[in-house]
Amino acid sequence: MAVLGRLLRPRTTTFYTIRTFCSSYSTSSPPSSSEIGVIEPLPAFGKITDGRNVQWVFLGCPGVGKGTYASRLSKLLCVPHIATGDLVRDELSSEGPLSSQLAEIVNQGKLVSDEIIINLLSQRLEAGEAKGESGFILDGFPRTIRQAEILEGVTNIDLVINLKLREEALLAKCLGRRTCSQCGGNYNVACIDIKADDGNPAMYMPPLLPPANCASKLITRSDDTEEVVKERLRVYNEKSRPVEEFYRRRGKLLEFDLPGGIPESWTKLLQLLNLDDHEDTRSAAA
Numbered sequence: 001m002a003v004l005g006r007l008l009r010p011r012t013t014t015f016y017t018i019r020t021f022c023s024s025y026s027t028s029s030p031p032s033s034s035e036i037g038v039i040e041p042l043p044a045f046g047k048i049t050d051g052r053n054v055q056w057v058f059l060g061c062p063g064v065g066k067g068t069y070a071s072r073l074s075k076l077l078c079v080p081h082i083a084t085g086d087l088v089r090d091e092l093s094s095e096g097p098l099s100s101q102l103a104e105i106v107n108q109g110k111l112v113s114d115e116i117i118i119n120l121l122s123q124r125l126e127a128g129e130a131k132g133e134s135g136f137i138l139d140g141f142p143r144t145i146r147q148a149e150i151l152e153g154v155t156n157i158d159l160v161i162n163l164k165l166r167e168e169a170l171l172a173k174c175l176g177r178r179t180c181s182q183c184g185g186n187y188n189v190a191c192i193d194i195k196a197d198d199g200n201p202a203m204y205m206p207p208l209l210p211p212a213n214c215a216s217k218l219i220t221r222s223d224d225t226e227e228v229v230k231e232r233l234r235v236y237n238e239k240s241r242p243v244e245e246f247y248r249r250r251g252k253l254l255e256f257d258l259p260g261g262i263p264e265s266w267t268k269l270l271q272l273l274n275l276d277d278h279e280d281t282r283s284a285a286a
């Protein structure tokens, strides 16, 4: 805890004003400006004028795609993407002092304790600070009210993006995840095609298929079974839903219902954040 406190020292200045982010964003019925709030335009990408970068958090059910969008935003904004799931997996594969304890917890689909997560996060931030990193996008933390309170006590989170997806799509997406055992590339073999029904718009998420040289090397994560995925969702609803409410009450929560696959969702997310992906623009123009 002391380590985290030292690393995440309080910073009072923010680079833009967050007004109200209190109601949900739905692409089928666009909210009015008064419902969704307005983000002041960013002064510049990357370095922020007061010397620090964005300090954002991604929330959402396991498998919703936090990693994908957090990773893209981290590149766009030049801040590290810190995924506590990666920290846990790295520790597991390192055969370090926590690895056997972690293996048991993860294989049962349970949440890793606050102490272990905070320990791993502290180590990661300490290593980053030593390399001159500033700002972060957290993915997978905080997962409990207690973690949120710890974080709130020691640093200033600017914005919390809550990614949302219907449960049937989420389950299909989790069971379709594949990783290339050679290059580590992430793919998804699920084709999600849900018809519109009462109140819910139709949703189409095409599979994200691997290139030919990865296709024969795909593996499924050992914790991506239906039983474990359902257990993760149950635990998320019990422990992490309250975290959404925690940030909603503080006016920091930005709700985002994923409208479909990555290209469509990425474009809509950037619009909502008032950001431009200059690389996308350049490559489209090339």
Ligand SMILES: [Zn+2]
Binding pocket: 180, 181, 182, 183, 184, 185, 213, 214, 217
């Ligand atoms: Zn590969």
